[in-house]
Amino acid sequence: MNKSHEHIVIIGNGISGITTAREVRKKSSQPITVISAESDYFFSRTALMYVYMGHMKFEHIQPYEQFFWQKNNIGLVKALVTKVDTSVKEVQLDNGEPIPYDKLVIASGSKPNTFGWPGQQLKGVMGMYSKQDLEYLEACSPGCKHAVIVGGGLIGIEMAEMLHSRKIGVTFLVREAGFWGSVLPSAESEMINRHIREHHINLKVNTKLVEILADSNNNARAVVTDKGETIECQVVALTAGVTPNIAFLQGSGIELGKGVKVNPFLETNIRDVFAIGDCAEQHEAIDLRKQVEAVWYTGKIMGETLAQTLCGNRTAYDPGPWFNSAKFFDIEYQTYGWVWPTPRENEVQFYWEHPGGKKAIRIAYNKNTRTFLGINCFGIRMRHQFFDKVLREQLTVDTVLQNFEKANFDPELFTTYENDIRAAFQKNHSKLMTANGY
Amino acid sequence: MDTKTHSLSLANPAPQNMNAMQKLSVAIGLTGLFIFALALFNVQLLFKTAWLYVAIIFILAGILIYSLSTYKKLPPGIQNNGVYFKSISAKGVWGWATGIVLTLLYVFLYWFPQYLGMGKEGNNNTGLVGFFDPLSYFLNGHAASQWFVYGVLYTMAIVGFGFKFLLKYRHNKYQQVRTISVMFFQLGFAFLIPEILTKLNPTIPYFSKDVKNMWPLNYYFFEDWHLKAMLEGGNLGMFILLFGLAMIFIISPVLTYFYGKRWYCSWVCGCGGLAETAGDPFRHLSSKKLNAWKFERWSIHTVLVLIVLTTIAVLYTFLGDPANKTWITKDEFTIGVVIFLSVVIAVIFIFKRKQLDKDVKYTLAALGIIVVGSILINFLSGQKNILFIDSNQLRSWYGFAIGAAFSGVIGVGFYPLMGSRVWCRFGCPMAAILGLQQKLFSRFRITTNGGQCISCGNCSTYCEMGIDVRAYAQKGENIVRSSCVGCGICAAVCPRGVLKLENGDEKDRFNPQAILIEKDKITLAG
Ligand SMILES: Cc1cc2nc3c(=O)[nH]c(=O)nc-3n(C[C@H](O)[C@H](O)[C@H](O)COP(=O)(O)OP(=O)(O)OC[C@H]3O[C@@H](n4cnc5c(N)ncnc54)[C@H](O)[C@@H]3O)c2cc1C
Ligand code: SF4
Ligand code: SF4
Numbered sequence: 001m002n003k004s005h006e007h008i009v010i011i012g013n014g015i016s017g018i019t020t021a022r023e024v025r026k027k028s029s030q031p032i033t034v035i036s037a038e039s040d041y042f043f044s045r046t047a048l049m050y051v052y053m054g055h056m057k058f059e060h061i062q063p064y065e066q067f068f069w070q071k072n073n074i075g076l077v078k079a080l081v082t083k084v085d086t087s088v089k090e091v092q093l094d095n096g097e098p099i100p101y102d103k104l105v106i107a108s109g110s111k112p113n114t115f116g117w118p119g120q121q122l123k124g125v126m127g128m129y130s131k132q133d134l135e136y137l138e139a140c141s142p143g144c145k146h147a148v149i150v151g152g153g154l155i156g157i158e159m160a161e162m163l164h165s166r167k168i169g170v171t172f173l174v175r176e177a178g179f180w181g182s183v184l185p186s187a188e189s190e191m192i193n194r195h196i197r198e199h200h201i202n203l204k205v206n207t208k209l210v211e212i213l214a215d216s217n218n219n220a221r222a223v224v225t226d227k228g229e230t231i232e233c234q235v236v237a238l239t240a241g242v243t244p245n246i247a248f249l250q251g252s253g254i255e256l257g258k259g260v261k262v263n264p265f266l267e268t269n270i271r272d273v274f275a276i277g278d279c280a281e282q283h284e285a286i287d288l289r290k291q292v293e294a295v296w297y298t299g300k301i302m303g304e305t306l307a308q309t310l311c312g313n314r315t316a317y318d319p320g321p322w323f324n325s326a327k328f329f330d331i332e333y334q335t336y337g338w339v340w341p342t343p344r345e346n347e348v349q350f351y352w353e354h355p356g357g358k359k360a361i362r363i364a365y366n367k368n369t370r371t372f373l374g375i376n377c378f379g380i381r382m383r384h385q386f387f388d389k390v391l392r393e394q395l396t397v398d399t400v401l402q403n404f405e406k407a408n409f410d411p412e413l414f415t416t417y418e419n420d421i422r423a424a425f426q427k428n429h430s431k432l433m434t435a436n437g438y
Numbered sequence: 439m440d441t442k443t444h445s446l447s448l449a450n451p452a453p454q455n456m457n458a459m460q461k462l463s464v465a466i467g468l469t470g471l472f473i474f475a476l477a478l479f480n481v482q483l484l485f486k487t488a489w490l491y492v493a494i495i496f497i498l499a500g501i502l503i504y505s506l507s508t509y510k511k512l513p514p515g516i517q518n519n520g521v522y523f524k525s526i527s528a529k530g531v532w533g534w535a536t537g538i539v540l541t542l543l544y545v546f547l548y549w550f551p552q553y554l555g556m557g558k559e560g561n562n563n564t565g566l567v568g569f570f571d572p573l574s575y576f577l578n579g580h581a582a583s584q585w586f587v588y589g590v591l592y593t594m595a596i597v598g599f600g601f602k603f604l605l606k607y608r609h610n611k612y613q614q615v616r617t618i619s620v621m622f623f624q625l626g627f628a629f630l631i632p633e634i635l636t637k638l639n640p641t642i643p644y645f646s647k648d649v650k651n652m653w654p655l656n657y658y659f660f661e662d663w664h665l666k667a668m669l670e671g672g673n674l675g676m677f678i679l680l681f682g683l684a685m686i687f688i689i690s691p692v693l694t695y696f697y698g699k700r701w702y703c704s705w706v707c708g709c710g711g712l713a714e715t716a717g718d719p720f721r722h723l724s725s726k727k728l729n730a731w732k733f734e735r736w737s738i739h740t741v742l743v744l745i746v747l748t749t750i751a752v753l754y755t756f757l758g759d760p761a762n763k764t765w766i767t768k769d770e771f772t773i774g775v776v777i778f779l780s781v782v783i784a785v786i787f788i789f790k791r792k793q794l795d796k797d798v799k800y801t802l803a804a805l806g807i808i809v810v811g812s813i814l815i816n817f818l819s820g821q822k823n824i825l826f827i828d829s830n831q832l833r834s835w836y837g838f839a840i841g842a843a844f845s846g847v848i849g850v851g852f853y854p855l856m857g858s859r860v861w862c863r864f865g866c867p868m869a870a871i872l873g874l875q876q877k878l879f880s881r882f883r884i885t886t887n888g889g890q891c892i893s894c895g896n897c898s899t900y901c902e903m904g905i906d907v908r909a910y911a912q913k914g915e916n917i918v919r920s921s922c923v924g925c926g927i928c929a930a931v932c933p934r935g936v937l938k939l940e941n942g943d944e945k946d947r948f949n950p951q952a953i954l955i956e957k958d959k960i961t962l963a964g
Contacts, residue, residue, distance in 0.1 A: 015893070047894035054520040060895045063908060065728060165519040198513055296892045325890050327933040330515030330609070334890065334935055381935035384888025409887055409938050411612040411929050 002028030002311050006102035009091060010034045011081050015296055016277025017107035018042040019303025020310070021074050027311040029073070033099060035091065037080035039131050041066060046296055048134050049158045053165040058131075081108075084252040086270045103310055106249070106260055106268075106275040107303070110242035110294055117150075117238075119212025124220040125236045128155050137162075137235070144168050144234040148223045150209045151240030152179050154326050157192075159237045160201050161329055171202040171231050173223075175240075178205055179328070185341045187351055188376060191360060192328050199329050212236055242294055244279040257281050259292045264316040266306050274309070276302035286319065288338055295324060321391035322374075323384060331358055336387035337374025339364045347373060350397075352424045354379070354417065361421065365397035370431060372397045380417065381409035401425055459507030467500020477569035478554065487572040494594065501598035505605045514609035516931055518900070526854065527719045533854040541851030548842040551584035577633040579640055589629055592712065596624040599715035606718075612926050612939075616704055620711035623650055628708045639674055643667040647678060650706050652685040654745040655868035657841055661833060662756040669763070691875065697941055698882025699872035700924020707868075709861060712850065713902065714925060717858025721902035721927065724857030730904055732797075734864050734921065739801035741840055742870040746805060748836045750775055750813070751829035772813050779809050790878045798874065798920075840865065859902040863921060873920030881941040882924065883948075884917035886910060891936045897928035911936050918947055 008024060010017040013036035021032050047061040069076055079093040084106075090098040112127025114120050124144075126136050147163045149156050152174030163170050176182060178189030179196060196203045208226040215221040222232045244259035255261040255269040259281030266274050277299035282291045301319050308315035325334040339362055343349050348367040353360040359379035365372050371394050375387065386407040390400055400407070404418040456464070473493035476483065483489045509517060525532040546554050555565020563571055567582050570590060574582035600621040607613035632647035645667035646656060653659040659682055668675040693701040703710045713721075724730075757768040766774070783806045786794070794802075849861030862869050876882060884907070891914070897907035903921045907928045910917045917937075929937040 044893040044895060046892040047896070050894065050896065053518075054523040055518040056895055056899050057522055060899045063893045063895065063912060195513075297889050300889075323889065325892075325934045330513055332933065332935050381887070381938070384890055388888060409885075409935060411610065411926060412939060413611040413615050415611070 002030065004028060004030045004312075007031045007033065007100065008103045008105065008310060009099055009101035010105040010107055011084075011091065012036055012107035012109055012277070012279075013039065013042050013076070014045060014107060014109050014277060014299065015042075016109075016299035016303045017105065019300050020105055020107065020276065020307050022072075023304050023307030024310050025072050025074060027307070031075065032073070033075040033077055033101075035077045035079055035081055035093070035099070037078065037094075040076065040078055041069070043131070045129070048128070048131070049162050052134060052137065052162045081248055084249060084254065084273075086253050086273060089272070102272065104273045105306065105310075106246075106254075106273065106279060107277045107299075108245045108248075108279045110278040111245040112155075112238060113241045113243055114238055115240065117209055117211060119214060119220065119223075120238065122212055122214050122220040122236075123218055124234055125212060125238065127238050128159055129242065137237075140235050141166060141168065146171070146231075146233045147235035147237060148173060148209075148231055148233045149237045149239060150223075151238065152176060152181070152205075153239060153241060154180070156237070156239035157196070157328050159239055160196065161199070163235070163237075164199060164201060168235075169202070171204060171233070172196065173207045173209055173225060174203065174205045175208050176205065179203070181341065183341060184376070185339070185349070185351070185362060187353065188360060188362065188378060191353065191357060191378065192331065194357060195329055195331055242278065244281065244292060246279055257291075265309060265314060266302060266317055267309075274306055276306050282317075286317070287322075289319070289322065293319075297323075321388055323387070331379050332377075332381065334377045334382055335375065336382065336384070337364070337372070337391045339374040339376045348429065350425055350429050352417075352421050354420075359417070363397060363400070363425075370396040370398060372400045375400075382407050383409045397429075398431065457507060460504055463500045463503035463507060465500075466503065467497050470494065470496030470498075470500060474566060474569070478566040480555070480565055486569065490569055490572060494590075498594060498598050502601060505602035509602075509605040509608070516933075517606050518931065521719075521722060527722075529723065529855060533720075537852060537854040540853065541847055544842075544847040544851050547584050547588055548846060554584050554587065556584045557581070577630075578636040580636070592708070593624055593629045595716040596708075596711045597621055599718065600711075603715050603718055607930065610926075610930050613930060616926070617714065619705045620707075620714055623706050624708055624711045635674065639672070642671040642675065645671055645675060645678060647674070648708075649678060649681050649685070651708065652682060652690065652868065654742070654749065654871070655707070655709070655866060657745055657748070657836060657867075660749045660753050660756075662752060662759075662762070665756060666762065690872070691879075694872050694875045695880055698880050698922070698924050698939075699869065699876045700882065700922075700939070702872060703862065703869060703923035704925045709845070709849070709866070710859075710923060713853075713858040713862060717850075717853050717902070720853045720858045722857070722899050723855065724859060724863065724902055724904035726898050726901070726904050726906050728906075731906075734904070735795070735797040737864045738866065738870045738873075738921075739797060739804075741844075741865050742867040743801060743804050743808065744836060744840065745867045747808065748829070748832045750809065751832050754816075755829040772816075776810050776813055779805065786874075786878060793878060798877075857902055857904070859904075859923070862923065863903050869921070869923075876922070877918060877920040879944075881944055881947075882918075883940060883942070884922065884928070885938045885940050885942075886914055886916055887934075887936045887938065889914060890934045892934055894933060896931040896933060897937060900927050900931045902927070907937065916948055 008030060010021055010033065013034045017034055021034055024032060041062050042064065043058070044061045044063060047056065050056045051058050051061060077099070079095045081091045082094050083092040084104065085092065089102065090100045091104065092098045110129065112129050119125065124140055126133055128134070128137070146169040148171045149159050150173050152172065156172065157179065160170050160172050178186060179192045181189050184192070193203060193205065204225070210224045210226050212220050213222045213224065213230070220233065220236050222230050223236055224230050246256055246260055249256060249260065253270060254273055259279050260268055260275035261283060262268055262275050262280045263283055266276050266280065268275055278292070278294040280292070280302065285291045298319055302317055305315050305317045321337055323336045325332070327333065339349065343364065346366050346368055347364050349362055349364050351360065351362045361378070361380060362376040363372070364374045372390050375382065383406070401422050404421065405416070408416060408418070410416070470493040473489055473496070522528045524530070526536060527533065551567070552558055555563050555567040557563040562568065563581055567584055567587055570582040570587045573590065574580060574586045600617050603617050604614055627650045628648045635647045645664050646659070658664050668679040671678070690702065704714055753771060754768060756762055757764060757766065757771050783802050786802060844865045845861045849865065852860050891908070891911040893908055893912045895908050897911060898905070901907050902925060903923055905917070905919050905922060907917055924939055926939050929939060
C-alpha cells in the first residue's frame with residue numbers, strides 16, 4: 001500500500017474519473033477528491049435511456065451503493081470547476097473555497113455538438129448527454145406529440161427508441177445515405193434502416209436540418225429540412241456527435257486542441273496535470289484509433305492506466321485491439337478489430353446476412369496475407385477473448401472461420417450459423433480451409 | 439442525498455394505455471375469476487359443473503388473448519418498456535392490492551380452509567372447494583380439498599403465464615425451452631400424474647406422488663406418516679421412496695455438477711416455475727443491496743440447519759418406535775448420519791476451504807456441531823428424542839413457520855413487493871444445498887464477455903435472486919454465485935451481449951480473463 005499524502009483531485013465523476021479513483025484507492029491510501037457538477041454519485045451515462053423508458057430507475061444505473069464512497073474514503077464534491085490555476089495548484093469552484101491539489105486529473109467528458117443551426121437555442125431543443133438533459137426531456141415529454149432527431153449515430157437511435165417507447169412520433173433525420181453511414185458499410189446500414197422503420201420511426205436519409213422554427217413563446221414548433229420539408233414537432237433532439245468539454249480550461253496554460261492534449265502517458269504539458277476519457281486528445285493517434293476516443297471502455301482503460309502512473313508505476317495507455325458494441329432497437333451489434341465502411345487498400349470484406357434480415361456478419365481480412373482484420377456482428381454475440389487473441393496474434397481469416405464455434409457467445413440452445421457462414425465464405429473467398437491451430 | 443434521483447423516473451410518463459384487445463382479455467379473465475367468487479360466496483348456479491369449466495377456460499383464454507395482443511404486434515426483443523411506470527410492477531396501488539389478496543389467499547389456504555368451503559369432519563364441501571369437486575372426482579376419484587383447488591389454480595397460473603412468457607421471449611430459445619420445461623413438469627409431474635395415480639390406486643394411503651418434489655423442499659418426505667404411507671403403498675410407494683432417495687443422493691448431485699442448480703430451480707421446480715411465469719412481472723423488485731445479500735446468506739442457511747435437524751429428529755423417533763418395520767435400526771441410522779455429515783463437511787473443508795464465505799463456514803460448523811454433538815449425546819444417554827426436544831413439536835414448528843408462513847404466505851404473497859423469488863432466495867433449504875454445491879462442485883458459471891460491459895445495470899435490476907451481476911461483469915469477472923438459479927434473464931436483457939450461462943471446465947470458472955488491464959485481484963470494500 002502506497003503511503004503517499006499527495007492529494008489527487010479529479011474533475012469529473014464519469015467512468016474515467018471514477019475508475020481512476022477506485023484504482024488508486026486499491027493501491028494507496030492518499031487523499032482523493034472527485035468533483036462533479038452533474039450528479040452526487042457516479043452513474044452509468046450509457047444507461048440513461050433505460051431510465052426514460054422505464055426499464056430502471058435512476059438509482060439502478062448507479063453502479064455503487066452510496067456507502068461505498070465513504071467506506072473507501074473517496075471524497076465527493078458537487079460543484080462546477082470554473083477555473084484551474086496551475087501556478088498555485090488549485091481548482092476554483094462556483095460554490096465554495098478553491099481546492100488545492102498535488103495531482104490533477106481532468107476527466108470532464110464531452111458535450112453535444114451543435115453546428116450553429118438557426119433556432120438551436122429554442123425551448124424544446126436539446127442534446128442527450130447529461131442527467132440534466134434527461135430531466136429536460138422528461139419535462140418536455142408530456143406535451144410532446146412528435147419529435148425530430150437530427151444526427152444518425154448511436155445517441156440518435158437511442159433517442160428514437162426512447163421517444164418511441166413513450167408513444168411519441170419520431171422523425172429521424174440522417175445526413176448520410178443510411179443509419180450510421182460514416183461507420184457501417186451500406187449493407188449493415190440498410191439492415192438497420194429497415195429495422196428502424198419496422199419500429200415505426202419515420203427515417204429520412206440523405207436529409208439535413210436547415211432550421212428550427214419557433215412559436216410565439218420561443219418553443220420549437222417545427223423543423224425545416226434541406227428537402228424543403230417542414231415537420232411539425234415539439235421536441236428537437238440534436239445528436240450529431242460530441243466534442244470534449246473543456247471550455248473551463250481556457251487560459252489555464254494547459255495545452256488544448258480539440259480536447260486536452262496528452263502524451264501516451266496521459267500527461268498534459270503541465271506537470272502533475274493529466275487528462276483522460278472523452279476529453280483527452282492524444283498528440284498522435286494510437287494505431288487506427290481517433291485522437292479523441294469518446295467511448296466507455298477507453299475511458300475505463302485510461303483510468304486504470306493513469307492510476308498506475310499516479311501510484312508510482314508510470315504506464316503508457318495501451319488499449320489493445322479495438323472493440324465496441326451497441327444496440328439498435330432489438331439488434332445487438334459488436335465489433336472487434338477494424339471493419340471500414342469501404343474496404344481500404346489490400347483489404348477484402350466478406351459479408352453474410354441471415355435470410356431473416358436481422359443477423360449479419362462482416363469480416364475484413366488482408367487479401368495478400370489473409371490476416372484477419374476485424375469483424376462486425378449483428379444479432380449474433382461473439383466472444384471478446386477469442387477475437388482479442390486472434391487480433392493480437394494476427395491469425396488468418398481461415399483460422400478464425402475454422403474455429404468459429406469457439407467464437408460464438410449466444411445463449412445456449414440458440415440456432416447457430418457457423419456452417420452457413422463457412423459455406424458462404426468458401427464460395428467467394430475459398431482459398432483455404434485446412435486445419436490450422438487456433 | 440439526492441432527492442431528484444427518485445423523482446426522475448416517476449415524473450409521470452405518458453400513460454401506458456391498454457388497447458381494445460387487452461381490455462377485452464382482461465374482462466374475459468375477470469369474468470372467470472368472478473365465477474369463482476360467486477362460488478366462494480355459495481351463490482347457487484345451475485349447471486355448476488359447466489360453470490367450473492367455463493371459469494377455467496375464461497381465465498386461461500383471458501391470459502392467452504392478453505399475451506397475444508400485448509406481444510404479437512411488437513418485433514421480437516426485450517419488452518421492459520414502462521416496467522417502472524406501471525402500478526402493478528412498480529409497487530403502486532395495484533401492486534400492493536395484488537400482494538394483499540395473494541397473502542390473504544394463503545392465510546385462508548393454510549389456516550382457515552373452511553372459509554374457502556372445505557368440509558370439516560366429513561362434511562361435504564361447499565363454496566369454492568365444493569365448486570371444484572367435479573374436477574377432483576374426475577381426476578382422482580375423491581372430493582376436492584383446498585389443496586386440490588390450490589393445485590389447479592397454481593397449474594393454471596404456470597401454464598397461462600408460461601404462455602405469456604413464451605411470447606414475451608420468443609426471440610430467445612433458452613428462455614423458451616426452459617419455460618416449456620417448467621410448464622411440462624408442473625402440468626404433468628406435479629399435477630396430472632399424481633392425481634391419476636391416486637385414482638388408479640384408490641386403496642393405498644396418501645403420500646406425495648410428485649417425484650420431482652424432493653427433500654428438503656418437500657420437508658415432510660421423511661416424516662413418519664409419509665414414510666409409513668410409502669412403505670405401505672405397494673410398488674408405487676416403494677418406487678417413490680427409492681426415487682426420492684435417488685434424487686437426493688445421486689440424480690441431483692450429478693445434474694448440479696454438470697449444469698448447476700438451474701436444472702432444478704428454473705427448469706423443474708414448481709416454486710421456481712411459478713416465479714418464472716406468473717412472477718416474471720415482479721422479478722426486478724428483489725433487493726440488490728449488500729445488506730439483503732448478507733441477510734439472505736444467514737436466513738437460508740438457518741433454514742437448512744433447521745430442516746436437517748428436524749428431519750433427523752423425526753427419523754430418529756420413527757426408527758425408535760418398534761411398531762415401524764424398517765430396514766435399518768435407530769443406531770445404524772445415527773451412525774450413518776454422523777458418518778455422512780462428517781464426510782461431507784470434511785470434504786468441503788479440506789478441498790474448498792478457500793472458497794467458503796464466513797457464513798457458509800459457520801453454517802457447516804453449526805451443522806457439524808449440533809448434529810454430530812446432539813446425536814452423540816442422545817446416543818450415549820439412550821434418550822428417545824434427539825436434542826431433548828420432542829420431534830413432533832419441532833416438526834410442527836417447522837411446518838408452520840417455514841413450510842406455510844415462509845414459503846407460501848411470504849414466498850408468493852409478497853411477489854409484488856419483494857420480487858418473485860423471496861422464498862427461493864431467503865428460505866428454500868433445497869436452494870441452500872444446491873447452491874453450496876453450485877459454488878463448490880459444479881461446472882456452471884456465467885461468463886463475462888471480456889471488456890464489453892457498460893455498467894448499465896439491466897442485469898442486476900432484472901436478476902430475480904437479487905444478485906448484483908453488474909458488480910462482476912464490469913470487472914470482467916465471471917459470476918459464480920450459490921444463489922444463481924440460472925434463469926438466464928441477466929444474459930437476455932444485457933444490451934451488449936456480455937453474459938453467457940455456460941457449463942465448462944471447473945478450473946477456469948472464476949478466471950477473470952479481463953481484457954481491460956484490471957488484473958490485480960485487490961478488491962475494494964463494499
Ligand atoms: C446517451 C449516451 C449513450 C452512450 N452509450 C455508449 C455506449 O453504449 N458505449 C460506449 O462505449 N459509449 C457510450 N457513450 C459514451 C460514453 O458514455 C462516454 O464515452 C463516457 O461516459 C465518457 O466518460 P468520461 O468519464 O470521460 O466523461 P463523462 O461521463 O462525461 O464525465 C464527465 C463528468 O465531468 C463533469 N464535468 C465536466 N466539466 C466539469 C467542471 N468544469 N466542473 C465539474 N464537473 C465537470 C461532467 O458534468 C460529467 O459528470 C454514450 C454516451 C451517451 C451520452
Ligand atoms: S444471475 Fe442471471 S441467471 Fe442467475 S439468477 Fe440472476 S438473472 Fe438469473
Ligand atoms: S446488462 Fe450487460 S452491459 Fe449492462 S451492466 Fe449488466 S453485463 Fe454490463
